[in-house]
Amino acid sequence: xxxxxLVAQSGGPTAVINSSLYGVISEFLLAQPxxxxxxxLYGIEGIIKDKVIDLSCHSExxxxxxxxxxxxxxxxxxxxxxxxxxxxxxxxxxxEIFNKYEIGYFFYIGGNDSMDAVSKINDYVKKIGLDVKxxxxxxxxxxxxxxxxxxxxxxxTAKYLCNIALELWFDINCYDKESIMIMEVMGRDTGxxxxxxxxxKELVPGINQLIYLPETAFEKERFIKEVKExxxxxxxxxxVTSEGLKGSNGEYINVEDNCYEVDSFGHKQxxxxxxxxxxxxxxxxxxNVKLQEAGVVQRCAMHCSSKTDLNEAEMVGRYGVISALKxxxxxxxxxxxxxxxxxEYKSVAGLVEVSEVCNKVKYVPLDWIDKENSNVTEKMxxxxxxxILGNEVALSEDGLLKYKNTHxxxxxx
Amino acid sequence: xxxxxLVAQSGGPTAVINSSLYGVISEFLLAQPxxxxxxxLYGIEGIIKDKVIDLSCHSExxxxxxxxxxxxxxxxxxxxxxxxxxxxxxxxxxxEIFNKYEIGYFFYIGGNDSMDAVSKINDYVKKIGLDVKxxxxxxxxxxxxxxxxxxxxxxxTAKYLCNIALELWFDINCYDKESIMIMEVMGRDTGxxxxxxxxxKELVPGINQLIYLPETAFEKERFIKEVKExxxxxxxxxxVTSEGLKGSNGEYINVEDNCYEVDSFGHKQxxxxxxxxxxxxxxxxxxNVKLQEAGVVQRCAMHCSSKTDLNEAEMVGRYGVISALKxxxxxxxxxxxxxxxxxEYKSVAGLVEVSEVCNKVKYVPLDWIDKENSNVTEKMxxxxxxxILGNEVALSEDGLLKYKNTHxxxxxx
Numbered sequence: 001x002x003x004x005x006l007v008a009q010s011g012g013p014t015a016v017i018n019s020s021l022y023g024v025i026s027e028f029l030l031a032q033p034x035x036x037x038x039x040x041l042y043g044i045e046g047i048i049k050d051k052v053i054d055l056s057c058h059s060e061x062x063x064x065x066x067x068x069x070x071x072x073x074x075x076x077x078x079x080x081x082x083x084x085x086x087x088x089x090x091x092x093x094x095x096e097i098f099n100k101y102e103i104g105y106f107f108y109i110g111g112n113d114s115m116d117a118v119s120k121i122n123d124y125v126k127k128i129g130l131d132v133k134x135x136x137x138x139x140x141x142x143x144x145x146x147x148x149x150x151x152x153x154x155x156x157t158a159k160y161l162c163n164i165a166l167e168l169w170f171d172i173n174c175y176d177k178e179s180i181m182i183m184e185v186m187g188r189d190t191g192x193x194x195x196x197x198x199x200x201k202e203l204v205p206g207i208n209q210l211i212y213l214p215e216t217a218f219e220k221e222r223f224i225k226e227v228k229e230x231x232x233x234x235x236x237x238x239x240v241t242s243e244g245l246k247g248s249n250g251e252y253i254n255v256e257d258n259c260y261e262v263d264s265f266g267h268k269q270x271x272x273x274x275x276x277x278x279x280x281x282x283x284x285x286x287x288n289v290k291l292q293e294a295g296v297v298q299r300c301a302m303h304c305s306s307k308t309d310l311n312e313a314e315m316v317g318r319y320g321v322i323s324a325l326k327x328x329x330x331x332x333x334x335x336x337x338x339x340x341x342x343x344e345y346k347s348v349a350g351l352v353e354v355s356e357v358c359n360k361v362k363y364v365p366l367d368w369i370d371k372e373n374s375n376v377t378e379k380m381x382x383x384x385x386x387x388i389l390g391n392e393v394a395l396s397e398d399g400l401l402k403y404k405n406t407h408x409x410x411x412x413x
Numbered sequence: 414x415x416x417x418x419l420v421a422q423s424g425g426p427t428a429v430i431n432s433s434l435y436g437v438i439s440e441f442l443l444a445q446p447x448x449x450x451x452x453x454l455y456g457i458e459g460i461i462k463d464k465v466i467d468l469s470c471h472s473e474x475x476x477x478x479x480x481x482x483x484x485x486x487x488x489x490x491x492x493x494x495x496x497x498x499x500x501x502x503x504x505x506x507x508x509e510i511f512n513k514y515e516i517g518y519f520f521y522i523g524g525n526d527s528m529d530a531v532s533k534i535n536d537y538v539k540k541i542g543l544d545v546k547x548x549x550x551x552x553x554x555x556x557x558x559x560x561x562x563x564x565x566x567x568x569x570t571a572k573y574l575c576n577i578a579l580e581l582w583f584d585i586n587c588y589d590k591e592s593i594m595i596m597e598v599m600g601r602d603t604g605x606x607x608x609x610x611x612x613x614k615e616l617v618p619g620i621n622q623l624i625y626l627p628e629t630a631f632e633k634e635r636f637i638k639e640v641k642e643x644x645x646x647x648x649x650x651x652x653v654t655s656e657g658l659k660g661s662n663g664e665y666i667n668v669e670d671n672c673y674e675v676d677s678f679g680h681k682q683x684x685x686x687x688x689x690x691x692x693x694x695x696x697x698x699x700x701n702v703k704l705q706e707a708g709v710v711q712r713c714a715m716h717c718s719s720k721t722d723l724n725e726a727e728m729v730g731r732y733g734v735i736s737a738l739k740x741x742x743x744x745x746x747x748x749x750x751x752x753x754x755x756x757e758y759k760s761v762a763g764l765v766e767v768s769e770v771c772n773k774v775k776y777v778p779l780d781w782i783d784k785e786n787s788n789v790t791e792k793m794x795x796x797x798x799x800x801i802l803g804n805e806v807a808l809s810e811d812g813l814l815k816y817k818n819t820h821x822x823x824x825x826x
Contacts, residue, residue, distance in 0.1 A: 013587045042589040051589075071583035078588075159812045166814055167713040170484035173820075174426045175491075176455040176464075181709070204819045261674040264684065264692040271677065279677040292708040296594070300580040303717060306812055388812035399572045399719055399801035401579055406617045407586075 002104030002131060003032060005321070006097075007055075008040030008047055009139075010110035010117070011078065013071040014153030015160075015305045016313035017139045020109050021073060022066040023317025024137065025055055028105070031325055038101050039409060043077035043110070044117055048093040052101060053409065065403060067310060068393045070302035073409045081117040084124060091124050098125075098132055105133045105324045109317070111140035111151070115332055116358035122330035123355075133324040136332035136354045137316050141299050143192035146362040147352040148334035152313035153299070155387035158196035159309075160301035161185055161294060162388065165197050165238060168292060169204060172236050180227070180237045180281060180289040184274030186298060188244035191215050191364045193298075196384045197240045198376035208234035209375065212241040212277075215364050216373040217248040220257070223277070224284045226374050231285070245273050303401055307390030312347060319349035332357050345386030415517030415544060416445060418734070419510075420468075421453035421460060422552075423523035423530070424491065426484040427566030428573075428718045429726035430552045433522050434486060435479040436730025437550065438468055441518070444738055451514050452822060456490035456523070457530055461506040465514060466822065478816060480723060481806045483715035486822045494530040497537060504537050511538075511545055518546045518737045522730070524553035524564070528745055528771035535743035535767065546737040549745035549767045550729050554712050556605035559775045560765040561747035565726035566712070568800035571609035572722075573714035574598055574707060575801065578610050578651060581705060582617060585649050593640070593650045593694060593702040597687030599711060601657035604628050604777045606711075609797045610653045611789035621647035622788065625654040625690075628777050629786040630661040633670070636690070637697045639787050644698070658686050716814055720803030725760060732762035745770050758799030 007024045009017055025037050036056045040047035055063075066073055084091055097103070108118050118136035125132045138145050143154035165183055172179040187193045191213020200207050208230055212218060230237050247256045252273075259276040260268045271279075274291050281289040316333040323331060331351040338346040368380040396402040420437045422430055438450050449469045453460035468476075479486055497504055510516070521531050531549035538545045551558050556567035578596055585592040600606045604626020613620050621643055625631060643650050660669045665686075672689040673681045684692075687704050694702045729746040736744060744764040751759040781793040809815040 009587075013584055046589060069583070070580050072587040075589055076587040159808075162812075163716050163808065163814055164710045164714070167483050167715055168709060170482070170819070171426055171709055171713040174422075174485040174489040176459060176488055199813075203813055203815065206820075257677065259677040261676070263674070263695075264670065264672045264689055265696045267692075276677055279680075282676075283678045290709060292710060293706060295705040296581060296584055296703060297577045297705060300584040301577070302580055303576050304808070385811075390810060390812065391808050395572075395576065395717070395804050397803060398798075399575075399803065400612070400616060401576055402616065406583075407619075 002102045003035040004038060004102045005035060005105035005107065006038045006040055006047070006052070006101065006103045007107040007109070008043050009072040009074045009076050010043035010108060010114040011076060011140065012299055013076055014139055014141050014299055015070045015156040015302045016152050016309050017109055018066040018069045018073045019310045019313035020137050020139060020152060020317035022063055023314035024107050024321055025063055026060065027318040027321040029056065031321060038103065039074045042075040043079060044081055045077035045079040046075060047097055048090055050097060052097060055409070065405065066408060067314060068302065069403060069408060070300040080113050081120055083120065094121065095128070095130065098130065103132060107135050107137055107320050107324070109137040109139050111142065112145065112358060115145065115354050118332065119330065119355045119358050133327065133329040135320040135324045135328065137320045138332055138334065141193065142187060142190060144190045144362050145357055146360045147357050149337040149347065150335060150387060152309060152316060154192060155309035156301065156305040157186070157193055157298050158384055159306045159388040160298055160304035161193065162197055162199050163304055164294070165200055165240065166203055169200065169207060169238050172238070178231060178235045178286050178288045180239065180286065181292060182239045182241060182274050182277050182289065183292045183294060184241050184243055184272055185294045187214065187242035189214055189361055191242045194240050194242040195364055195368065195376045195380050198380050199384050202381065207238065208236055209238045209240065211375050212239070212245055213364055213369060214242050214244045214246055215366065216369055218245040218253050219248065220280060224280065226372065227281060227285050239277065241273055241277055243273050302393050303395060305393050306388045307392040308345070308387055310392055315349050323351055330354055341382045345389065415515045416448040417451060417515050418448060418518035418520065419451045419453055419460070419465070419514065419516045420487070420520040420522070421456050422485040422487045422489050423456035423521060423527040424489060424553065425712055426489055427552055427554050427712055428483045428569040428715045429565050429722050430522055431479040431482045431486045432723045432726035433550050433552060433565060433730035435476055436727035437520050437734055438476055439473065440731040440734035442469065444734060451516065452487045455488040456492060457494055458490035458492040459488060460510055461503055463510060465510060478818065479821060480727060481715065482816060482821060483713040493526050494533055496533065507534065508541070508543065511543065516545060520548050520550055520733050520737070522550040522552050524555065525558065525771060528558065528767050531745065532743065532768045532771050546740065546742040548733040548737045548741065550733045551745055551747065554606065555600060555603060557603045557774050558770055559773045560770050562750040562760065563748060563800060565722060565729060567605060568722035569714065569718040570599070570606055570711050571797060572719045572801040573717035574606065574711055575610055575612050576717055577707070578613055578653065579616055582613070582620060582651050585651070591644055591648045591699050591701045593652065593699065594705060595652045595654060595687050595690050595702065596705045596707060597654050597656055597685055598707045600627060600655035602627055602774055604655045607653050607655040608777055608781065608789045608793050611793050612797050615794065619647070620651065621649055622651045622653065624788050625652070625658055626777055626782060627655050627657045627659055628779065629782055631658040631666050632661065633693060637693065639785065640694060640698050652690065654686055654690055656686050715806055716808060718806050719801045720805040721758070721800055723805055728762050736764055743767055754795045758802065
């Protein structure tokens with residue numbers, strides 16, 4: 001009887017992906033005390049190289065520190081598992097590992113590609129008749145998985161960005177002249193992250209803000225007009241843009257409009273969307289325009305994480321274990337919002353077929369974007385508001401995030 | 414008898430410059446209840462245009478909100494007051510304003526250029542025999558004013574950057590491959606801000622970090638060698654660089670080495686130092702190198718501010734008022750560190766001749782930089798450690814910074 005479990009993390013890390021990891025480990029050790037929890041290092045890519053460690057030896061206290069630790073404690077990978085027809089050796093290797101460690105349950109924490117891997121592995125073990133339950137635990141700051149209200153990681157990114165956007169708004173208001181700040185945030189295909197900053201309107205009712213999302217086609221002439229008109233209302237303007245804006249032909253605008261830069265060694269490089277919007281404004285509107293690329297920090301800003309997000313990340317990890325132990329396999333854990341706008345926010349975990357989730361993208365609904373395609377509507381704000389509630393992670397009295405073991409797991413491999 | 418005071422802010426805003434403003438207003442209203450406090454909007458530039466508002470009407474409670482509000486609530490300017498010989502009209506206009514509002518005390522909160530203005534205005538009022546006390550209140554995240562242990566604003570920037578640098582360190586550790594993160598921080602002439610991140614060594618003893626400061630000449634070949642050697646020790650590497658690195662001839666390296674980019678409209682633009690270092694690493698070492706430009710957020714990150722910094726910012730404001738009311742003029746308030754490393758940190762305010770401070774730059778002492786010129790020594794860490802102590806500003810339960818009046822003062826003009 002296979003009674004052990006294997007858990008691994010994949011894709012870009014988030015502030016709360018380790019909270020899901022903690023949920024999986026803690027729940028499994030609780031529900032199946034005779035079983036062991038193994039961690040696969042560096043996702044599927046590491047597992048097939050037998051980079052597997054025993055996590056059962058850690059105290060609950062030591063494990064709990066994971067809950068507030070950003071980035072993937074087990075390491076991650078950007079490996080798209082090929083189909084069985086293309087590379088059967090990956091599957092054979094995986095089964096070897098499952099057999100070696102007597103794995104009966106496999107939990108993979110990740111985004112779209114990871115759910116694709118979960119689906120493929122589930123199909124494979126079923127096909128060969130191996131009794132391994134395979135469950136996907138959702139994670140992505142992009143919030144683009146379907147059949148779940150939202151994904152763990154997204155809310156903490158949104159919360160950090162809303163707070164720094166507010167600070168940037170204060171900053172550009174300090175000079176007695178036109179002043180534009182562009183903040184470029186993640187989101188190549190969807191505008192969830194950019195759209196989340198629409199919540200600023202509740203903090204600063206008179207804020208002058210434009211938000212651009214990949215869901216609607218970007219038009220340069222219209223953009224110039226909108227910026228000029230916004231400046232007439234208020235000489236300070238905050239523009240939030242997704243990194244992946246597309247033109248009417250579906251191409252990324254920085255590709256389409258040839259927004260290339262030549263680096264110090266003469267190599268041509270694709271410039272960012274924020275930089276491109278800044279160039280357009282400098283050329284056609286005003287030189288007083290700054291750019292803040294929110295960068296990698298937005299996906300690991302634990303110091304500004306959402307308690308609701310941390311809780312839900314742990315919840316989906318625990319629910320995955322509970323479901324697998326009940327015999328479920330081939331599912332992703334989803335989050336269901338169980339409250340209306342006027343009620344206290346509640347959410348519960350549920351299961352959705354992983355094969356229906358993977359390789360699909362959840363876009364921002366078009367009626368959550370305003371008529372001008374340059375801001376979000378109340379529906380987006382109602383959606384975001386409860387997700388960023390609550391603060392859990394505090395800086396120490398020394399002023400810094402502190403961990404007893406900043407290398408938890410990886411150095412032990 | 415001139416019994417009113419005028420206060421204004423100048424230069425780049427910081428997270429705590431409004432705490433100094435609060436200190437000035439609160440102390441003056443306390444000590445001179447019959448006097449009024451006027452605020453000059455947008456610094457000297459606004460004052461000479463008579464952009465002056467009465468601040469005395471606000472409740473202590475309303476004023477106290479300033480303490481935790483980032484950016485300059487009175488607005489700021491980047492105006493270098495010309496000498497009297499060059500533009501006497503500025504001085505005449507100022508005196509007109511002083512007379513109109515019966516100003517007996519003028520407090521100017523700012524950095525080097527502001528202290529130069531304080532010195533010039535003090536000389537002028539003395540020369541014409543006008544009884545106005547003129548005091549400079551220090552403010553600059555750059556920490557480059559002499560004759561003060563440090564400047565308000567610096568510690569909060571350092572604290573934010575140390576925390577996000579830690580988060581970035583976690584982030585780059587998640588993949589099973591070489592991974593370099595470059596974080597570019599402010600500091601065109603001095604490396605105080607970059608150097609402050611040396612404190613990370615105390616959080617992560619084994620951290621692989623290189624820090625480059627403008628105080629020592631940057632050599633490309635040496636840099637490439639250092640990066641390669643660092644990667645041999647640990648495949649993850651965090652590089653923190655000041656935005657203003659200089660070569661052995663004293664020129665900025667991105668100018669010297671022709672690090673220009675061509676924007677979307679064919680204009681040649683100076684690239685940043687971080688981008689240049691990234692280009693060098695991509696060319697000579699590895700493609701796995703990311704760049705985080707800390708950007709404007711680093712000077713207004715109230716959500717990560719230091720309580721010690723907020724306290725000291727208020728302290729220098731109050732001390733300026735106390736000194737002026739005692740008849741002092743032509744001074745800058747300085748911070749004196751009154752404790753050794755093993756004792757509880759204490760600081761007091763004092764006065765230094767503003768004419769000795771302005772137009773000078775405090776560099777990081779060379780023995781605070783290591784022999785290889787690519788990190789800081791224990792002396793820098795001892796210096797930084799107490800400055801970032803304590804947390805005061807908390808996000809609301811909604812997850813956001815909240816202010817009753819996000820426009821405090823400026824819209825009222």
